[in-house]
Amino acid sequence: MKVTVVGAGTMGRGIAQVFAQAGNSVILTDIYPKALEDAASSIRSSLERLFRKGEIKENIDTILQRITSTQELSAGSDSDMFVEAVIEKVETKESLLTQISQIARRDAIIGTNTSSISINQLSSFVTYPERFIGIHFFNPVPVMKLVEIVKGERTPESLVRKTFEIVKALGKDPVISQDFPGFISNRVLMPMIREAILVLEEGIATKNDIDKTMKLGMNHPMGPLELADFIGLDVTLDIMEVLYHEYGDPRFKPPVTLRNLVNARKLGRKTSEGFYKY
Ligand SMILES: NC(=O)c1ccc[n+]([C@@H]2O[C@H](COP(=O)([O-])OP(=O)(O)OC[C@H]3O[C@@H](n4cnc5c(N)ncnc54)[C@H](O)[C@@H]3O)[C@@H](O)[C@H]2O)c1
Known part of the structure; x- marks a missing residue:
C-alpha cells in the first residue's frame, strides 16, 4: 500500500515509521524542512532502539528506504491512503483536508489523527466524505498498541472494516468509537x-x-x-x-x-x- 502522512511532528513521524515497518511505501510531508529532518533522525533512532531490543528483525535501512520525505503534498497524489497529523487547529486541518481532497484518488482513504476535533466537522472539508475516517494513534506511536477508529455520520461500515484491517496489519490493536468528544480514551x-x-x-x-x-x-x-x-x-x-x-x-x-x-x-x-x- 502507498500511504501519505501529512505532518512530520511527534505523531506523524511515528505513524510514518509504523507504516514503513509493516512494508508500506510512505510519503512523509511537512511544510517545514526542519520537521522533516528531525523526523528522519528520530525515526532512525527509534528503529535502532527497536532493533536492539529484538522487536524488529528487518534491516533498518530497508525500512527507511520505504519513506520519502518531501514538502510537496502532491507527491502523494496516487496514494491508497492519507493520514493527516498536522497541529490540532481546525483552520489548519480545513486547509489541508481541502488540498488532500483535490489531489487524492476518488477511492483513497483519508484519515485524521485528531484527538479532539469532531470527525463530522472535519468531514465537511473533504469532498466525497464517505472516504473519511478518524484513525487516532497514541504517543509514542511505535510502542503503543491502541488505535481508536472513529466513525463519523458519513463513514460507511465498509470503510470502518477496511481501516480495522489496515490497523491490524500494522501490528496494532484497534477499537471502534462513534464520533463523540473525547472518543473512548479521553x-x-x-x-x-x-x-x-x-x-x-x-x-x-x-x-x-x-x-x-x-x-x-x-x-x-x-x-x-x-x-x-x-x-x-x-x-x-x-x-x-x-x-x-x-x-x-x-x-x-x-x-x-x-x-x-x-x-x-x-x-x-x-x-x-x-x-x-x-
Ligand atoms: N502528541 C500526542 O500525544 C497526540 C496523540 C494523539 C493524537 N494527536 C494528534 O495528532 C496531531 C498532530 O499532533 P502532534 O503532537 O504530532 O503535533 P506536532 O506539533 O508535533 O506536529 C505537527 C506537525 O504538523 C506540521 N504542519 C503544520 N501545518 C502543516 C501543513 N499545512 N502541512 C503539512 N504539515 C503541517 C508542523 O510543521 C508539525 O511538524 C494533532 O491532531 C493531535 O491532536 C497527538
Whole structure:
C-alpha cells in the first residue's frame, strides 16, 4: 500500500515509521524542512532502539528506504491512503483536508489523527466524505498498541472494516468509537485526571500518594498526575476545555491548579516541571 502522512511532528513521524515497518511505501510531508529532518533522525533512532531490543528483525535501512520525505503534498497524489497529523487547529486541518481532497484518488482513504476535533466537522472539508475516517494513534506511536477508529455520520461500515484491517496489519490493536468528544480514551481518562487534581487541591492526599494509589491499587502503569505530566499539561487542559465546552458537564471542568501550572509554563515533562520536577 502507498500511504501519505501529512505532518512530520511527534505523531506523524511515528505513524510514518509504523507504516514503513509493516512494508508500506510512505510519503512523509511537512511544510517545514526542519520537521522533516528531525523526523528522519528520530525515526532512525527509534528503529535502532527497536532493533536492539529484538522487536524488529528487518534491516533498518530497508525500512527507511520505504519513506520519502518531501514538502510537496502532491507527491502523494496516487496514494491508497492519507493520514493527516498536522497541529490540532481546525483552520489548519480545513486547509489541508481541502488540498488532500483535490489531489487524492476518488477511492483513497483519508484519515485524521485528531484527538479532539469532531470527525463530522472535519468531514465537511473533504469532498466525497464517505472516504473519511478518524484513525487516532497514541504517543509514542511505535510502542503503543491502541488505535481508536472513529466513525463519523458519513463513514460507511465498509470503510470502518477496511481501516480495522489496515490497523491490524500494522501490528496494532484497534477499537471502534462513534464520533463523540473525547472518543473512548479521553472521555474516560480526563475525568480521572481531573479528580486526581481535585484530590490534590483539596489537600486530601499528596501527589505521590494519589499516583501510588492508582498504580498499586488499580494496576495502572502510571498514576494520573504523572500521566498528565507525560501528555503535557497544556494538551491536557486543551482536551478538558473541549470536553467541557462540548458536553457542558462539570465533570470535565478544568481545575484551577491545572490552569495555574499551564499559565506558569509548567507543562510537565517537556518543560522539566509540571506536577513533578524532571
Ligand atoms: N502528541 C500526542 O500525544 C497526540 C496523540 C494523539 C493524537 N494527536 C494528534 O495528532 C496531531 C498532530 O499532533 P502532534 O503532537 O504530532 O503535533 P506536532 O506539533 O508535533 O506536529 C505537527 C506537525 O504538523 C506540521 N504542519 C503544520 N501545518 C502543516 C501543513 N499545512 N502541512 C503539512 N504539515 C503541517 C508542523 O510543521 C508539525 O511538524 C494533532 O491532531 C493531535 O491532536 C497527538
